[in-house]
Amino acid sequence: MRYAMPIFRLRYSSIWLGAAMLVGTNIATTAQFVVQPPTDPNQRQVVVVRQDTSDCSGRDVANTDSPLVSGTIWATRLFDGNTGVKVAMTAKPNTTYRLSLKCVRPIGDVKTDDEGIANLSLVFPSNLAGAEYSFELAPEGSPAGSRYQSAQISFK
Amino acid sequence: MNRIALSLTIAGTFMLLVLPTTSAHAQASRTWVSGVGDDVNPCSRTAPCKTFAGAISKTAINGEINCLDPGGFGAVTITKSISIDCHEELGSILFSGTNGINVPFNSFSAADTRKTVRIRNLNLNGVDTGVIGVRITGGSVITGGVVIIEDTLIDGAFAGGATGILDERTAGGELYISNTSVRNTGTFGIAINPPAAGQRLDATFDNVRVQNAANIGILIGNNGRAMINRSVISGNAQIGIGASGIAASAEINLSNSVVSNNGLGVGNLNGTVTIRLANNDISFNTTGFSGATQSYFNNRLQGNGSLGPAPTAIGSTSNPTGLQ
Numbered sequence: 001m002r003y004a005m006p007i008f009r010l011r012y013s014s015i016w017l018g019a020a021m022l023v024g025t026n027i028a029t030t031a032q033f034v035v036q037p038p039t040d041p042n043q044r045q046v047v048v049v050r051q052d053t054s055d056c057s058g059r060d061v062a063n064t065d066s067p068l069v070s071g072t073i074w075a076t077r078l079f080d081g082n083t084g085v086k087v088a089m090t091a092k093p094n095t096t097y098r099l100s101l102k103c104v105r106p107i108g109d110v111k112t113d114d115e116g117i118a119n120l121s122l123v124f125p126s127n128l129a130g131a132e133y134s135f136e137l138a139p140e141g142s143p144a145g146s147r148y149q150s151a152q153i154s155f156k
Numbered sequence: 157m158n159r160i161a162l163s164l165t166i167a168g169t170f171m172l173l174v175l176p177t178t179s180a181h182a183q184a185s186r187t188w189v190s191g192v193g194d195d196v197n198p199c200s201r202t203a204p205c206k207t208f209a210g211a212i213s214k215t216a217i218n219g220e221i222n223c224l225d226p227g228g229f230g231a232v233t234i235t236k237s238i239s240i241d242c243h244e245e246l247g248s249i250l251f252s253g254t255n256g257i258n259v260p261f262n263s264f265s266a267a268d269t270r271k272t273v274r275i276r277n278l279n280l281n282g283v284d285t286g287v288i289g290v291r292i293t294g295g296s297v298i299t300g301g302v303v304i305i306e307d308t309l310i311d312g313a314f315a316g317g318a319t320g321i322l323d324e325r326t327a328g329g330e331l332y333i334s335n336t337s338v339r340n341t342g343t344f345g346i347a348i349n350p351p352a353a354g355q356r357l358d359a360t361f362d363n364v365r366v367q368n369a370a371n372i373g374i375l376i377g378n379n380g381r382a383m384i385n386r387s388v389i390s391g392n393a394q395i396g397i398g399a400s401g402i403a404a405s406a407e408i409n410l411s412n413s414v415v416s417n418n419g420l421g422v423g424n425l426n427g428t429v430t431i432r433l434a435n436n437d438i439s440f441n442t443t444g445f446s447g448a449t450q451s452y453f454n455n456r457l458q459g460n461g462s463l464g465p466a467p468t469a470i471g472s473t474s475n476p477t478g479l480q
Contacts (some may be wrong), residue, residue, distance in 0.1 A: 006393065032351040032378065033400035033425065035343050035371045047316065065287060065317055067233045068262060070313040071253035072285060088285030088315065089255030090231050095208075115228035117252045119285065 014141035063151035148155025261294025286313035288465025295327030318342025328355030348380035401427035
């Protein structure tokens with residue numbers, strides 16, 4: 001019994017610690033009015049930022065809004081074994097950007113119009129990428145300062 | 157004589173070398189953009205720029221960018237006191253997958269004492285994939301700041317934050333919106349929603365139309381104090397107008413306006429909130445009210461699916477205008 005008590009104390013401590021962390025988390029996350037819009041569980045939405053390099057999975061690209069954000073990518077896992085990708089970006093006018101699955105292969109081209117706007121939808125086989133991946137958009141020749149990286153898309 | 161000639165030659169050569177360099181870096185008080193301009197130009201009337209982003213670096217603090225002819229002039233990040241005004245010409249910004257206008261006050265120079273941004277006569281279209289039409293941030297470095305938005309249309313922001321106008325400043329400031337429409341957005345139409353407690357953020361909206369937000373038409377959050385007059389808040393799926401004072405108090409005075417055809421008309425959402433209503437039509441909402449609100453004796457609250465908690469009467473019954 002003398003040895004059992006500390007174990008019980010430890011368990012109660014853990015429960016209180018967990019409860020405190022939960023309350024803390026709730027306070028932190030409710031400091032701003034946040035809306036959770038209905039989301040498709042098979043869809044992920046990430047930002048595309050003007051940045052020349054990133055790691056293959058896009059882990060080092062923050063999926064947050066900032067003046068560096070130049071586009072948005074939606075990836076949707078389809079039931080036929082493909083993944084649908086929708087790209088919307090605002091960049092240099094009249095420029096063709098090669099869209100690549102980062103560190104895998106190019107999957108299409110997206111061309112901006114006279115005002116720098118581009119929209120593209122395409123599909124690729126889901127088994128081309130793992131559960132975590134990212135995209136890169138680079139123009140012909142890829143001069144420094146002209147590439148774009150997406151944040152990580154994770155279906156884990 | 158020879159010495160004088162030599163001095164004049166040296167001085168002349170010096171002027172020739174220095175003058176072009178000086179003029180290349182000079183910023184004009186007024187610059188121009190044109191649909192057929194080019195950003196390598198000086199943005200003068202005879203050699204206009206192509207985009208607002210190209211023109212802003214050639215425009216002096218407190219200067220003005222105008223539109224020479226109709227066109228789309230691209231998304232822009234504003235980091236100094238400036239006016240962008242396309243009066244008499246269509247001045248459009250398409251913002252696909254990104255924000256239309258960023259105003260990060262933390263990037264303003266300390267020498268920029270006015271810290272005032274004026275956006276007039278613009279048409280911002282997110283082409284269904286826009287993130288935020290006008291995003292105002294800052295506070296940790298530069299306090300205060302004034303943003304004035306007049307005669308502007310914002311439409312089609314359904315990606316990311318999916319908001320027409322979002323003010324997230326934590327160190328206070330002023331936001332004035334008049335004669336402006338914000339419609340078809342995925343989250344908020346207009347939101348004052350700083351992430352934490354800070355200083356008072358004062359907003360005045362006059363003749364503003366906020367329609368078809370998928371969540372809340374107008375949200376006033378932490379530190380926000382909004383005076384809203386002569387406005388129409390309609391067709392917003394979840395809530396027409398609401399206040400949330402979780403980290404700091406939020407306050408709304410709504411007068412002479414229409415709140416109709418929303419899921420919930422007027423919402424005291426949570427936290428420390430005061431909502432005062434005077435001379436409004438609040439009708440045809442699924443539910444009229446949630447939480448505590450205050451009403452002068454001259455609001456018309458008919459035709460809602462259900463009223464919800466009735467507003468508390470304030471003012472005098474003998475004075476139907478609600479004047480004290």
